[in-house]
Amino acid sequence: MKANPVKLLQSAARQVFGALFAAFLASAFVAAPAAGETLRVYVPSDPASIDPAFWGTSVDGYLMFNVLPRLATPAPGNEWNLELDVAESVDLSDPTKIHFTLKKGLQWANGYGELTAEDVKYSYERHLDESVGSYIASEFDALDHVEVTGTHSGIIHLKYPAVPMWQSTLGWFGGTIISKKEALENGGKLPVQPKATMGAYTFAEFSPGERMVLKADPNWHGPKPYFDEIVLIPIADANAAEVAFAAGELDFLTSTATGPAQLRDQHGDNAKVDVLTSVDYTWLGLNAQHPSLADKRVRKAIQMAVDVDTILAATFEDMGVERATGFAAPGMVGYRPASKVKHDIGAAQALIQEAGAEGNTIELGYANFGSRSTQAQIIQANLAAIGLNVELNAMDEATFWDVTAVKTPDRQLTLKGWYGNPEAMYGLQYFTEAEFEGWNWEGFDDPRYTELMNAAWEVADDKKRGDMYIEMQDIMEDSGSFLFVDNAPAVVMYKSDIVPGLLPDGKPMFYAFKKK
Amino acid sequence: MLRFCARRIAIGFVIVVLAIATIYVLVQAAPGDPIALMLGPRATPEMIAALEARLGLDQPLPVQVLKFLIGVFQGDLGVDIKTKRLVVDEVLEQLPYTLYLIFASLLLAAGLGIPLGCFSALHRNSLVDRLVGILSVSVIAVPPLIIAIYGMILFAVHLRWLPAIGLGDRGDLLDQIHHLILPAIAVGIGWVGYLARLVRAAMLEVLNEDYILNARAFGLPERWIIFRYALRIAVAPTITVLGIGVGYMLGSAVFAEIVFARPGIGKMMYDAVSVRNYPVTMGVVLASTILLVASTTLSDIINAMIDPRIREAQE
Numbered sequence: 001m002k003a004n005p006v007k008l009l010q011s012a013a014r015q016v017f018g019a020l021f022a023a024f025l026a027s028a029f030v031a032a033p034a035a036g037e038t039l040r041v042y043v044p045s046d047p048a049s050i051d052p053a054f055w056g057t058s059v060d061g062y063l064m065f066n067v068l069p070r071l072a073t074p075a076p077g078n079e080w081n082l083e084l085d086v087a088e089s090v091d092l093s094d095p096t097k098i099h100f101t102l103k104k105g106l107q108w109a110n111g112y113g114e115l116t117a118e119d120v121k122y123s124y125e126r127h128l129d130e131s132v133g134s135y136i137a138s139e140f141d142a143l144d145h146v147e148v149t150g151t152h153s154g155i156i157h158l159k160y161p162a163v164p165m166w167q168s169t170l171g172w173f174g175g176t177i178i179s180k181k182e183a184l185e186n187g188g189k190l191p192v193q194p195k196a197t198m199g200a201y202t203f204a205e206f207s208p209g210e211r212m213v214l215k216a217d218p219n220w221h222g223p224k225p226y227f228d229e230i231v232l233i234p235i236a237d238a239n240a241a242e243v244a245f246a247a248g249e250l251d252f253l254t255s256t257a258t259g260p261a262q263l264r265d266q267h268g269d270n271a272k273v274d275v276l277t278s279v280d281y282t283w284l285g286l287n288a289q290h291p292s293l294a295d296k297r298v299r300k301a302i303q304m305a306v307d308v309d310t311i312l313a314a315t316f317e318d319m320g321v322e323r324a325t326g327f328a329a330p331g332m333v334g335y336r337p338a339s340k341v342k343h344d345i346g347a348a349q350a351l352i353q354e355a356g357a358e359g360n361t362i363e364l365g366y367a368n369f370g371s372r373s374t375q376a377q378i379i380q381a382n383l384a385a386i387g388l389n390v391e392l393n394a395m396d397e398a399t400f401w402d403v404t405a406v407k408t409p410d411r412q413l414t415l416k417g418w419y420g421n422p423e424a425m426y427g428l429q430y431f432t433e434a435e436f437e438g439w440n441w442e443g444f445d446d447p448r449y450t451e452l453m454n455a456a457w458e459v460a461d462d463k464k465r466g467d468m469y470i471e472m473q474d475i476m477e478d479s480g481s482f483l484f485v486d487n488a489p490a491v492v493m494y495k496s497d498i499v500p501g502l503l504p505d506g507k508p509m510f511y512a513f514k515k516k
Numbered sequence: 517m518l519r520f521c522a523r524r525i526a527i528g529f530v531i532v533v534l535a536i537a538t539i540y541v542l543v544q545a546a547p548g549d550p551i552a553l554m555l556g557p558r559a560t561p562e563m564i565a566a567l568e569a570r571l572g573l574d575q576p577l578p579v580q581v582l583k584f585l586i587g588v589f590q591g592d593l594g595v596d597i598k599t600k601r602l603v604v605d606e607v608l609e610q611l612p613y614t615l616y617l618i619f620a621s622l623l624l625a626a627g628l629g630i631p632l633g634c635f636s637a638l639h640r641n642s643l644v645d646r647l648v649g650i651l652s653v654s655v656i657a658v659p660p661l662i663i664a665i666y667g668m669i670l671f672a673v674h675l676r677w678l679p680a681i682g683l684g685d686r687g688d689l690l691d692q693i694h695h696l697i698l699p700a701i702a703v704g705i706g707w708v709g710y711l712a713r714l715v716r717a718a719m720l721e722v723l724n725e726d727y728i729l730n731a732r733a734f735g736l737p738e739r740w741i742i743f744r745y746a747l748r749i750a751v752a753p754t755i756t757v758l759g760i761g762v763g764y765m766l767g768s769a770v771f772a773e774i775v776f777a778r779p780g781i782g783k784m785m786y787d788a789v790s791v792r793n794y795p796v797t798m799g800v801v802l803a804s805t806i807l808l809v810a811s812t813t814l815s816d817i818i819n820a821m822i823d824p825r826i827r828e829a830q831e
Contacts, residue, residue: 045787046787048598048599049598049599049600054600056598130566133566133567133570189600192599192600192601207683207779208606208609208610208779209610209613209773209778209779209780209783209784210682210683210777210778210779211682233681233682233777234777235681235774235777236774236777236783236786236787237774237775239665240665240668240680240681240774240775240776240777241777243665243668243669243672243673243680244668244672244680244681246669246673247668247672247673247676247679247680247681248676249672249679249680249681249682250681
């Protein structure tokens, strides 16, 4: 008997739709897996590379701090402190020689052997090797070589005194130590998911675009972390991450799209929201080398005309963010308690008239993301009030940071932010004449500033060095080339039964997370 | 039929090559320097030059295009400048997730849209027909992003019936289907309305054709007339539209993968474009171009199989 094709089709369709409907019903009532001792964390992207020579995203930083060691590492808490990590002792008394001794018996995960001074030597010196092509080679400019004096001891020889390097590089991402054996197996670089880890956690699973799972490493030399498993979930849109948090699918958000007051309203007692101050900085740069801004009176007038408080209120609403005073955030060595620039439209107008700049047109360039556009529009309106026309030039990030396309002499006003570091010298060192073709977009050059900077490299006393940084930032501001805006706040949200372990800027140290 | 298929595939191949070469030039011509982003403020001119040379960005554009095309034919799409992994591996790893999502969305669109359109045509001007019409236009009009966000808030946050993010547990098909429902609705629901309107209009036209009236006059069963003759012809434009629709769904997959935190080539493209990760951008564009050309070619071939007039016109 010949089969009826229509009936066969109908029958097949019924079976397919029946099966799908059944699957839908069944799946809709599957209970969500219990969280147990797992911490589910929202991160804005996948990690790119946790090789300290090639790291590039905030997630890379979180991972480096949690799965790889340093001689000393930042301690969780409200203040910036370094605590010894794999070093048993470090002697910083000689400004060009750092003596270190490693703790004995520390093992790399997955059978990569014991951590030795050879690993430290390899990890640091590779940044100077041009064939490696380290992205952070310039952070190691002061390094001459590392001398291995024993299996667990060595001396870091510097070409010139560079006291800030201990905090800015060796105690930060750049100072991350990797297994020489694993790097050599991979052609001198770490794979995205290295096997030779040494931290509270080690890699268990990585599914790009979906999740990265860390498992507590039983061999870690520190106390056993509370959470056995950390699941990092990359979500490109922070709003979606907030919805997922509300749905109970995340425990900790490393950043948020919504303001803290609104988040507290939405989540009530189920969530805690903390606002921390990052070490990053945003400022308006005024290029003294450009004809339209060469007159210091014009630059000073712009400084006085821009209403930073309004910018902060419009950008950060209820977060209580205070204006930045320089490249040192609150709590850092060299923090200036207050800016000397006062918002004064009348005085600004008088200066513009004195300089004969009324009616001039100036370009304001910025990378168009987040609230930058709002900030730029406020500046435009403020400067219109003193008779300056501002043309906004919004660019995507890649275009804005393209130093090969636009040279410093062609830049005018730039509104920008840099990733900072707990050591202010990290950013301050770029404002010299040598950087006119690079990152000194303000065309700033001051002999006293350069003198202080060169001297500060040798000063071990934090108070003395801090005073020098304060004077350097005074000079920057007084030049009229810098208007410091904010140290971007870091808003984190987590379930109310969690006690997070965070650095002062909100970076998570997962080993310090606990549950109430 | 074989000659028809061969011709369509050859045209598809030429389209892919031309599209890839054009997009390569456009991507390179866009302002922005990936090297500056990768190396950051601490890069020296020597470091910038060395990395440019390593990535081949210091060569003339025509040479870069030619090298890229030769690489494509050798299965070499270069290395991801951020992760240092082979782009071909990354694309092949992510592509299936996008295909699942598009397939599920197509299934939803065709599975609901075609029967609804058919039903509306057979019950023309009835209350149900009008209701389907209003709903169809409504779901077409609402942007998929809104459906995604409100779907999440309703089904994941308030009702907690469906998960908000992720793929689901590996090896647990049920859990993966569970995680696919909201994204598939967000991407495919607009197409349900679109297909319902399309099939309704096509069916109404076909049902007035002489051969349908003849069939009715000969007393053939109504169900036989509808499924065997009317729907078969009416569904042809739908297949063409679905072929093109794969391209639109790829676009929608970008936001769906972002909002629902799913891996896939849409999300990969978003990440790559924002940092001028040229090798990954080109790898994803190549994959999506091939997918689009393949789906339109396949829809042409299916149409030719269903309707001999199309085949004859081409030959």
